[in-house]
Amino acid sequence: MVLSKTASESDVSIHSTFASRYVRASLPRFRMPENSIPKEAAYQIINDELMLDGNPRLNLASFVTTWMEPECDKLMMAAVNKNYVDMDEYPVTTELQNRCVNMIAHLFNAPLGESETAVGVGTVGSSEAIMLAGLAFKRKWQNKRKEQGLPYDKPNIVTGANVQVCWEKFARYFEVELKEVKLSEGYYVMDPEKAVQMVDENTICVAAILGSTLNGEFEDVKLLNDLLTKKNAETGWDTPIHVDAASGGFIAPFLYPELEWDFRLPLVKSINVSGHKYGLVYAGIGWCIWRTKEDLPEELIFHINYLGADQPTFTLNFSKGSSQVIAQYYQLIRLGFEGYKNIMENCQENAMVLKEGLEKTGRFNIVSKDNGVPLVAFSLKDNSRHDEFEVSEFLRRFGWIVPAYTMPPDAQNITVLRVVIREDFSRTLAERLVLDIQKVLHELDVMPSKKDIDIQKTKSVAAAWKRFVEDKKKTNGIC
Amino acid sequence: MVLSKAVPSSSHDASLDCTFASRYVRAPLPRFKLPEESIPKEAAYQVINDELMLDGNPRLNLASFVTTWMEPECDKLIMAALNKNYVDMDEYPITTELQNRCVNMIAHLFNAPIGEEETAVGVGTVGSSEAIMLAGLAFKRKWQNKRKAEGMPYDKPNIVTGANVQVCWEKFARYFEVELKEVKLKEGYYVMDPEKAVAMVDENTICVAAILGSTLTGEFEDVKKLNELLTEKNKETGWDVPIHVDAASGGFIAPFLYKDLVWDFRLPLVKSINVSGHKYGLVYAGVGWVVWRSKEDLPDELVFHINYLGADQPTFTLNFSKGSSQIIAQYYQFIRLGFEGYKNIIENCMENAKVLRQGLEQTGKFNIVSKEVGVPLVAFALKDRTYYTVFDISENLRRFGWIVPAYTMPADAQHIAVLRVVVREDFSRSLAERLVSDIHKVVQELDEQVKHVTKVVTTQVDITARGGGTDGALVHKSEQEIAEEVITYWKKLVSRKKTSGVC
Numbered sequence: 001m002v003l004s005k006t007a008s009e010s011d012v013s014i015h016s017t018f019a020s021r022y023v024r025a026s027l028p029r030f031r032m033p034e035n036s037i038p039k040e041a042a043y044q045i046i047n048d049e050l051m052l053d054g055n056p057r058l059n060l061a062s063f064v065t066t067w068m069e070p071e072c073d074k075l076m077m078a079a080v081n082k083n084y085v086d087m088d089e090y091p092v093t094t095e096l097q098n099r100c101v102n103m104i105a106h107l108f109n110a111p112l113g114e115s116e117t118a119v120g121v122g123t124v125g126s127s128e129a130i131m132l133a134g135l136a137f138k139r140k141w142q143n144k145r146k147e148q149g150l151p152y153d154k155p156n157i158v159t160g161a162n163v164q165v166c167w168e169k170f171a172r173y174f175e176v177e178l179k180e181v182k183l184s185e186g187y188y189v190m191d192p193e194k195a196v197q198m199v200d201e202n203t204i205c206v207a208a209i210l211g212s213t214l215n216g217e218f219e220d221v222k223l224l225n226d227l228l229t230k231k232n233a234e235t236g237w238d239t240p241i242h243v244d245a246a247s248g249g250f251i252a253p254f255l256y257p258e259l260e261w262d263f264r265l266p267l268v269k270s271i272n273v274s275g276h277k278y279g280l281v282y283a284g285i286g287w288c289i290w291r292t293k294e295d296l297p298e299e300l301i302f303h304i305n306y307l308g309a310d311q312p313t314f315t316l317n318f319s320k321g322s323s324q325v326i327a328q329y330y331q332l333i334r335l336g337f338e339g340y341k342n343i344m345e346n347c348q349e350n351a352m353v354l355k356e357g358l359e360k361t362g363r364f365n366i367v368s369k370d371n372g373v374p375l376v377a378f379s380l381k382d383n384s385r386h387d388e389f390e391v392s393e394f395l396r397r398f399g400w401i402v403p404a405y406t407m408p409p410d411a412q413n414i415t416v417l418r419v420v421i422r423e424d425f426s427r428t429l430a431e432r433l434v435l436d437i438q439k440v441l442h443e444l445d446v447m448p449s450k451k452d453i454d455i456q457k458t459k460s461v462a463a464a465w466k467r468f469v470e471d472k473k474k475t476n477g478i479c
Numbered sequence: 480m481v482l483s484k485a486v487p488s489s490s491h492d493a494s495l496d497c498t499f500a501s502r503y504v505r506a507p508l509p510r511f512k513l514p515e516e517s518i519p520k521e522a523a524y525q526v527i528n529d530e531l532m533l534d535g536n537p538r539l540n541l542a543s544f545v546t547t548w549m550e551p552e553c554d555k556l557i558m559a560a561l562n563k564n565y566v567d568m569d570e571y572p573i574t575t576e577l578q579n580r581c582v583n584m585i586a587h588l589f590n591a592p593i594g595e596e597e598t599a600v601g602v603g604t605v606g607s608s609e610a611i612m613l614a615g616l617a618f619k620r621k622w623q624n625k626r627k628a629e630g631m632p633y634d635k636p637n638i639v640t641g642a643n644v645q646v647c648w649e650k651f652a653r654y655f656e657v658e659l660k661e662v663k664l665k666e667g668y669y670v671m672d673p674e675k676a677v678a679m680v681d682e683n684t685i686c687v688a689a690i691l692g693s694t695l696t697g698e699f700e701d702v703k704k705l706n707e708l709l710t711e712k713n714k715e716t717g718w719d720v721p722i723h724v725d726a727a728s729g730g731f732i733a734p735f736l737y738k739d740l741v742w743d744f745r746l747p748l749v750k751s752i753n754v755s756g757h758k759y760g761l762v763y764a765g766v767g768w769v770v771w772r773s774k775e776d777l778p779d780e781l782v783f784h785i786n787y788l789g790a791d792q793p794t795f796t797l798n799f800s801k802g803s804s805q806i807i808a809q810y811y812q813f814i815r816l817g818f819e820g821y822k823n824i825i826e827n828c829m830e831n832a833k834v835l836r837q838g839l840e841q842t843g844k845f846n847i848v849s850k851e852v853g854v855p856l857v858a859f860a861l862k863d864r865t866y867y868t869v870f871d872i873s874e875n876l877r878r879f880g881w882i883v884p885a886y887t888m889p890a891d892a893q894h895i896a897v898l899r900v901v902v903r904e905d906f907s908r909s910l911a912e913r914l915v916s917d918i919h920k921v922v923q924e925l926d927e928q929v930k931h932v933t934k935v936v937t938t939q940v941d942i943t944a945r946g947g948g949t950d951g952a953l954v955h956k957s958e959q960e961i962a963e964e965v966i967t968y969w970k971k972l973v974s975r976k977k978t979s980g981v982c
Contacts, residue, residue: 032818037817081538081764099511115511127798276800330524
């Protein structure tokens with residue numbers, strides 16, 4: 001006898017996703033669900049929820065790249081299952097990283113011979129790069145102090161108060177004191193003279209920023225180098241410099257080749273740059289370059305027997321994807337020097353358009369400089385009725401994400417809005433942004449100020465009038 | 480007058496060239512300096528793609544635990560999220576929420592003592608390395624604070640682990656200035672011995688780290704026993720030393736296959752656990768998780784509240800900007816597979832590992848070093864190491880396309896060398912059977928060579944070549960080399976007979 005199954009219900013697997021029961025079930029939040037669901041349903045559900053995330057390309061808050069050519073996307077997808085750390089298994093990928101390190105080291109004028117390999121490493125971002133550089137300085141300093149028979153338990157680092165948070169993380173996690181040079185109104189970067197004054201025998205390095213997060217300015221690394229050289233000659237302390245070129249590292253060589261900020265200055269021992277900012281790669285890649293082998297203590301380097309081969313490594317992370325390293329190499333050979341230069345020039349141009357548009361409204365002070373990272377930081381001339389945070393909020397309704405934030409000490413009374421001009425922020429978008437900002441200003445102008453509105457007062461005034469009217473008008477009949 | 484540009488007759492629009500007709504594939508690829516000029520994107524793509532063909536095939540890389548295959552739907556989600564910087568929590572609230580959901584799910588999977596709607600304490604990281612550094616930092620800071628409060632010295636923290644720890648523990652120790660006290664292994668016992676570990680604990684120990692899924696043999700360490708012994712010691716000494724479980728591989732295996740194994744937060748001394756999302760979490764490389772038992776186990780002073788891009792953001796990570804793709808992929812796997820899906824996949828892996836193991840045993844040439852309970856991998860050593868080593872086998876297997884690493888055990892078992900095959904989700908039975916037959920071929924080839932060499936060598940040349948190989952085995956010379964030596968010897972012999980005329 002042939003057994004047959006009666007299909008009383010249609011086979012659920014033929015349901016289109018939105019016809020299936022999966023889009024009626026509530027999404028698991030705390031516990032892993034017991035059962036599997038079809039991959040189409042899983043894809044659709046997640047994709048749909050993610051529609052409510054901001055649009056990365058309209059996120060004008062971020063320096064991090066949000067667009068790459070489709071050819072590069074192809075390379076990235078093909079490499080998504082390659083674990084970067086398996087150097088033995090993926091020798092070409094490892095070689096590509098080395099080529100990137102060499103190219104970037106040469107871009108920064110590292111003192112290398114023609115075919116000499118540079119000392120550097122690819123990281124997940126500038127945070128990791130800075131931690132590695134900081135560790136190298138800390139260890140070098142400790143070794144030097146131990147040799148001299150001096151105490152080495154209180155290392156410190158001198159930076160400006162405008163540093164990005166990863167320096168504070170480094171200080172806190174690696175037990176190094178952070179000595180910050182305070183800013184002042186109108187001067188939003190580290191003052192080299194004050195910085196050098198703060199240097200003492202426990203200073204492991206002075207960190208200068210090329211491209212301050214707040215207003216895009218380049219700090220005067222040359223002046224710092226000159227002053228620090230003098231101090232070193234007097235004290236014999238030999239304090240080095242690290243340049244945090246997270247944003248500026250891929251701008252200065254193309255737009256300001258005469259600006260001396262890199263290894264051309266003798267005290268600069270290491271530089272970090274974010275591949276995922278103006279290196280024009282998606283989030284997840286940074287680079288740290290050391291001047292020479294001597295600047296990276298060998299004891300920090302691990303030689304490990306991983307998966308059967310010897311592997312020197314100096315990173316905090318181990319397994320990670322290969323896609324971004326390959327993408328960085330793609331950009332370097334695809335664009336070359338002229339390509340990067342053209343893109344940076346375009347960014348600067350569009351920043352000018354935005355800046356001029358904002359100036360024409362007559363309502364803003366421009367806080368950012370023309371030279372530096374292509375961004376526009378601006379504050380309201382008059383923020384007594386409405387402040388920058390409200391402007392930022394209102395702009396969200398148009399789709400733009402433009403952050404507002406207060407400066408660090410000692411300029412906390414200054415609030416700015418900041419728009420970062422990335423590669424994919426074209427002139428049309430710049431013009432549209434100016435228009436939308438004007439619309440927002442109009443709306444805010446007619447809105448009562450938060451400070452004017454006193455709800456209680458309004459209510460009590462209304463109540464008083466009501467009583468007044470009722471007392472006068474005692475009518476029984478219908479009006 | 481109309482000006483017109485004369486078109487040279489030999490004009491050739493280079494942009495019409497297909498990539499392989501263009502000059503770009505004749506130019507040497509830049510290695511040291513940024514090239515001056517741009518090149519077309521098709522050329523850049525092709526040139527890089529072609530060079531990368533010479534990388535190993537990730538799916539045949541049997542050395543790695545890290546996931547090498549995901550469903551196309553997930554690939555789509557990953558592609559779409561490539562340009563989302565994960566750290567912009569304010570701009571991408573959904574992505575941030577997905578991370579939080581993953582943390583909650585993992586915490587519950589590990590039986591963290593949290594209420595039904597209570598949010599777990601944990602974070603997504605780039606991998607277990609970062610997760611372990613964060614957990615270690617938390618232990619170090621807690622211990623320092625405790626010692627400061629007691630007025631005791633806090634400058635010599637140490638951590639107790641087995642010698643079988645993955646390198647990231649050594650990194651943590653070296654970079655964060657914590658002493659690493661390793662419990663040595665011995666032949667036949669390749670994990671940390673809980674008794675020896677507890678014996679090594681002193682007042683400066685910030686934690687004892689146990690591994691669920693040793694990299695070397697896949698074994699699970701006995702965390703329960705460690706917990707019991709350590710509880711006793713804590714009572715005697717009053718030191719309150721906690722446990723961290725490095726469940727990088729085992730964290731997504733034990734809950735599905737070995738539900739009764741007590742290794743997680745069910746043990747009171749376990750304060751934090753890390754797991755790699757990119758190993759048996761079944762996500763591509765680049766995501767790990769660390770979960771703390773409760774808020775008290777993560778000192779607030781380590782958590783940063785920052786004004787990033789205009790919003791307050793609590794963060795405890797080493798990395799800052801990074802891609803969002805892997806977090807989304809992890810969530811996809813959790814809801815797509817659910818408990819039953821993960822269970823089925825791991826069970827398949829175990830089955831295929833068994834097939835491989837039995838196939839190897841049948842050759843009669845190998846000792847199986849890995850256990851049957853643990854991470855689905857097969858670690859095996861040669862019974863007879865006189866003529867060739869596992870390193871030779873590993874090298875020869877490469878010719879077939881397989882990447883199977885060979886390595887020596889850490890101290891004190893350095894004389895043992897093993898080959899290790901990790902069975903991942905995408906290692907099907909047919910591949911297992913093919914691998915066995917290829918290993919068979921390799922072993923047969925090596926045996927043939929040995930026989931051949933022995934024949935030639937014993938008749939003519941003195942066996943003086945020794946060296947290489949950690950166990951001092953004879954390094955077999957190639958046939959060619961032997962032949963050349965024989966020829967040279969005879970030549971010398973003959974030339975002594977000095978004939979003037981032509982032979």
